[in-house]
Amino acid sequence: MTEIVLKNIFKSYDQTEVIHGVDLKVESGKFLVLVGPSGCGKSTLLRIIAGLERITSGEILIEGNEVSNIPASERGLAMVFQSYALYPHMSVYKNMAFSLENLKIDKKTIEEKVNSAAKLLQIEDYLQRKPKALSGGQRQRVAIGRAIVRDPKAFLFDEPLSNLDAELRVTMRKELSALHEKIGGTMIYVTHDQVEAMTLADQIVVLNEGYVAQAGAPLDLYNNPNDTFVAGFIGSPKMNFMNVKSIKKDDEINLKSESLNIKSSVDVEVNTDYTLGIRPEHIYICEKNDSDLEATVDYSEQLGSETYFYCNTHDASQLIVHQTGQYKVAKGDKLFLRFDRSSIHLFGVDGKAIKNKS
Amino acid sequence: MGNTASLIKNIVTQKKYKEKYHWTDYFSYFYLFLGVFLMFGPIIWLGLSSVKTLAGIQEYPPTILPLSQIQVEVDGYEKPLSLYNVTLEDGSTKELAEIKRVGITSKMVDPKDTEKKYKIPIDKREKIREFSVQWDNYLDPLRKYNFLLYFKNSIFVTVIATIITLIINSMAAYALSIYEFRGKNIALVFVIGTLLIPLTIILVPVFYVIANFGMINSLWGVILPGAATPTGVFLLRQYMLTLPRELIEAARMDHASEWAIYWRIVLPLSIPAIAVLAIFSIMWRWNDFLWPLIVLSKSEVYTLQIALNAFHGELTSQWNYVLAMTMVTLLPIALIFTYLQKFITTGIASTGMK
Numbered sequence: 001m002t003e004i005v006l007k008n009i010f011k012s013y014d015q016t017e018v019i020h021g022v023d024l025k026v027e028s029g030k031f032l033v034l035v036g037p038s039g040c041g042k043s044t045l046l047r048i049i050a051g052l053e054r055i056t057s058g059e060i061l062i063e064g065n066e067v068s069n070i071p072a073s074e075r076g077l078a079m080v081f082q083s084y085a086l087y088p089h090m091s092v093y094k095n096m097a098f099s100l101e102n103l104k105i106d107k108k109t110i111e112e113k114v115n116s117a118a119k120l121l122q123i124e125d126y127l128q129r130k131p132k133a134l135s136g137g138q139r140q141r142v143a144i145g146r147a148i149v150r151d152p153k154a155f156l157f158d159e160p161l162s163n164l165d166a167e168l169r170v171t172m173r174k175e176l177s178a179l180h181e182k183i184g185g186t187m188i189y190v191t192h193d194q195v196e197a198m199t200l201a202d203q204i205v206v207l208n209e210g211y212v213a214q215a216g217a218p219l220d221l222y223n224n225p226n227d228t229f230v231a232g233f234i235g236s237p238k239m240n241f242m243n244v245k246s247i248k249k250d251d252e253i254n255l256k257s258e259s260l261n262i263k264s265s266v267d268v269e270v271n272t273d274y275t276l277g278i279r280p281e282h283i284y285i286c287e288k289n290d291s292d293l294e295a296t297v298d299y300s301e302q303l304g305s306e307t308y309f310y311c312n313t314h315d316a317s318q319l320i321v322h323q324t325g326q327y328k329v330a331k332g333d334k335l336f337l338r339f340d341r342s343s344i345h346l347f348g349v350d351g352k353a354i355k356n357k358s
Numbered sequence: 359m360g361n362t363a364s365l366i367k368n369i370v371t372q373k374k375y376k377e378k379y380h381w382t383d384y385f386s387y388f389y390l391f392l393g394v395f396l397m398f399g400p401i402i403w404l405g406l407s408s409v410k411t412l413a414g415i416q417e418y419p420p421t422i423l424p425l426s427q428i429q430v431e432v433d434g435y436e437k438p439l440s441l442y443n444v445t446l447e448d449g450s451t452k453e454l455a456e457i458k459r460v461g462i463t464s465k466m467v468d469p470k471d472t473e474k475k476y477k478i479p480i481d482k483r484e485k486i487r488e489f490s491v492q493w494d495n496y497l498d499p500l501r502k503y504n505f506l507l508y509f510k511n512s513i514f515v516t517v518i519a520t521i522i523t524l525i526i527n528s529m530a531a532y533a534l535s536i537y538e539f540r541g542k543n544i545a546l547v548f549v550i551g552t553l554l555i556p557l558t559i560i561l562v563p564v565f566y567v568i569a570n571f572g573m574i575n576s577l578w579g580v581i582l583p584g585a586a587t588p589t590g591v592f593l594l595r596q597y598m599l600t601l602p603r604e605l606i607e608a609a610r611m612d613h614a615s616e617w618a619i620y621w622r623i624v625l626p627l628s629i630p631a632i633a634v635l636a637i638f639s640i641m642w643r644w645n646d647f648l649w650p651l652i653v654l655s656k657s658e659v660y661t662l663q664i665a666l667n668a669f670h671g672e673l674t675s676q677w678n679y680v681l682a683m684t685m686v687t688l689l690p691i692a693l694i695f696t697y698l699q700k701f702i703t704t705g706i707a708s709t710g711m712k
Contacts, residue, residue, distance in 0.1 A: 050607075050611060051610075052607050052610065052611075071610070072607070072610040072611055073610050073611070073612075073613045073614060073615070074613075077611065078611060079607075079608070079611045081604045081607070081608055082604075083602065083604050085602065085604040085605050085607070085608035086608075087605065087608075087609075087623060088627065089626040089627060098609070098612050098614070098622070099611075099612035099613050099614075102612060102613040102614050102615070102618055103613055146608075146612070150613075
C-alpha cells in the first residue's frame with residue numbers, strides 16, 4: 001500500500017512552463033484518474049511521478065520518501081503505456097519476466113509469478129507467442145500483466161484503452177475495475193475520456209492547462225463543478241450553457257436571456273452577467289404553459305433507449321436535451337422545455353461557480 | 359520448387375498489359391539488361407578469364423570463352439609450338455606449327471614431317487583452338503603459394519574486426535542516441551567530424567602508434583586501428599533513434615539497467631541496421647588493401663589482398679593466378695551477402711506497439 005503525494009510541482013521545457021504548481025495526494029489503495037483535454041499536462045504529470053521526466057521544482061513523495069532525484073528504475077512503480085510498448089522480440093512470457101529478471105529473482109519464483117499473473121489476466125494460452133501474433137485486447141492484457149507481475153508500489157496507466165475499439169474498451173474498463181478490487185494497490189490513471197474517468201475512479205483530478213481545475217469523487221465533480229471548465233468537461237453530452245442577466249423583479253431576482261426568464265434559486269447580484277448551466281438530462285419536454293422556453297429541433301439522435309435533441313433557441317445558443325425512450329420528432333419541430341430548478345448551475349463571468357451561501 | 363519456378367517465370371515475363379508488349383516493356387527490358395551487363399559483365403569476364411591460360415588472357419584480339427591454341431610437341435624443338443591452319447599458295451590447307459615469327463611472315467614447320475619448313479605470310483594462317491579449362495590457375499597458388507594460409511589470415515581479420523566493430527559501434531551509438539549525458543552533442547560532433555578525415559592523412563601517425571605497440575607484422579595491427587568507424591556509429595545511431603521511445607521507457611520502468619536496455623532491448627531490435635553494418639564491415643575488411651600493405655610485410659601474415667599483389671613481379675604479372683585468386687576472394691563476400699541480406703528487413707521494432 002502506497003501513498004503518493006505531489007507538492008507544488010512545476011515543470012518547464014526550456015522557457016515554456018507546462019505544469020504550474022500542482023498539489024496532489026493519492027491515498028493508499030485508491031484509484032485516481034487524471035483527466036483533461038489533450039495538452040493539459042496530465043501525461044506529463046504521470047511521467048513525472050514515474051520518473052521519466054524531471055521536475056523543475058517541487059516535491060514527490062512516495063510512501064513519505066522524497067523521490068524526485070531517484071531514477072525511474074528505482075522508484076518501484078509500474079507503468080502501462082498507451083502503445084503497450086511490449087518488447088517485440090520477446091515472447092509474452094519473456095515480456096512479463098523481464099522486470100523480475102532485472103531484479104535478479106530466481107527462475108522458479110519468476111515462473112510462479114508470471115504464471116499466476118497470466119492466470120489472473122487469462123493469458124496463459126499464449127505465453128509463448130510474440131506480441132505481433134496478439135490482438136489489441138490481448139496485448140493490453142500482457143501490458144497490464146507485465147505491470148502486476150512484480151507487485152509494484154503503485155500502477156501508472158497512460159491512456160491504456162485509447163487504442164482499443166469501443167466494445168473492447170468497455171470490457172477492459174470493467175476488467176480494470178475488477179482488477180483493482182482484486183489486487184488493491186494504488187493506481188493512477190490518465191485519460192482524456194471522461195466516461196473512463198467517471199467509471200473507474202475513486203477520485204478524479206481534472207487538469208486544465210497545467211493547473212488542477214478540481215479534484216474530488218466522480219459524482220461530486222458531476223454535481224458540484226467548481227467552474228465552467230469542469231462542468232463542461234465532465235458529463236456527456238456536455239452541459240448546456242446560456243448567457244443570462246440577473247434582473248430584479250418585485251422581490252425576486254430573475255435570470256433573463258432573450259428566450260429565458262426564470263427565478264434564481266441562488267443569491268446573486270442584480271444586473272450582472274452570469275452563465276447558466278444545465279445538463280441535458282435536467283431539461284424536460286412539457287406543455288406550453290409550464291415551459292421556460294421554446295426551442296426548434298435542429299437535429300436529433302435516436303439511440304433506441306434514449307434520444308438526444310439538439311435544439312436552437314432564440315438567443316442562438318444550442319441546447320442539448322436528453323430524454324429516455326423514443327420520440328417522433330422531425331427537424332424544425334417546436335419543443336417546449338422546462339428546466340429542473342434544483343439542477344441549475346450558475347457561474348460568474350470568471351467561470352467560477354456561484355454557490356448558495358446557506 | 360514448382361512455386362518458385364512459376365514465380366520467377368512470372369517475374370521475368372511481366373509486362374504492362376496482359377495481351378501485348380508495350381513500348382515501355384521493351385524499354386524497361388533494354389534498360390535492365392544494360393544495367394545487368396554493365397554491372398555483371400566484368401565479373402563474367404573475370405570468371406571466364408580465370409580459367410584461361412596466361413597466353414589466352416594476353417591474346418589479341420581477346421576472346422570471351424576460355425579457348426586456347428593447341429600446342430604440339432615437335433621433335434627438335436625444346437618448347438611446344440602453336441598449331442595453325444595455313445592456306446598454302448596452291449590453295450590447299452595444312453596444319454603447321456609456328457617456329458618463329460618475323461615481321462609479317464612466320465617460319466613454320468609441319469609437325470608430321472619436321473624436315474619441311476615454310477615461310478607463310480601471317481594473314482594466310484588461322485589459329486587452331488580448343489575449349490580448355492585451366493583449373494591449374496586455381497590449384498597452383500593453393501599448392502605452391504600457401505594461399506590457404508592467406509585465406510585463413512583474411513578470415514581471421516575480417517571476422518574478429520567485424521565483431522569488434524559491431525560491439526564498439528553499437529555501444530557508441532547507444533550512448534549517442536538513447537543514453538542521456540552531458541556533452542552528448544559535442545561527442546556526436548566529434549564522431550561525425552572524424553568522417554571528414556581520410557585514412558591517407560592519418561596513415562603515418564597511426565603507423566607510429568601501431569609500431570610503438572609492437573603490432574607491425576601482426577594481424578591485430580590490421581584489426582585494431584579501424585575497429586571503431588564513425589560511419590558505423592552514425593548509421594546505428596540513426597537507426598536507434600527510430601526505435602519507439604516508449605519501449606526504452608518501459609524497460610526503465612522494468613528496473614532495467616542501462617546495460618540491460620542496451621543488450622536485451624536495443625541490440626536485438628537494431629538487427630537490421632547491424633546486418634547492414636556487418637556487410638559493410640566485412641566488405642571493408644575483406645577488400646582492405648592499403649593499411650594491411652603497410653602493416654604486414656612478412657608473407658606468413660599476408661592477407662588475401664596483399665598476397666594477390668605478390669603475383670605482380672617487377673617485370674611480369676601472373677595474370678592467370680591473379681584472376682583465379684580474385685575469383686576466390688570474391689566468393690565469400692557474395693555468400694555472406696546472400697545470407698545477411700535477409701536480416702535487412704525493417705519494421706520489426708514497431709510490431710509490439712499499438
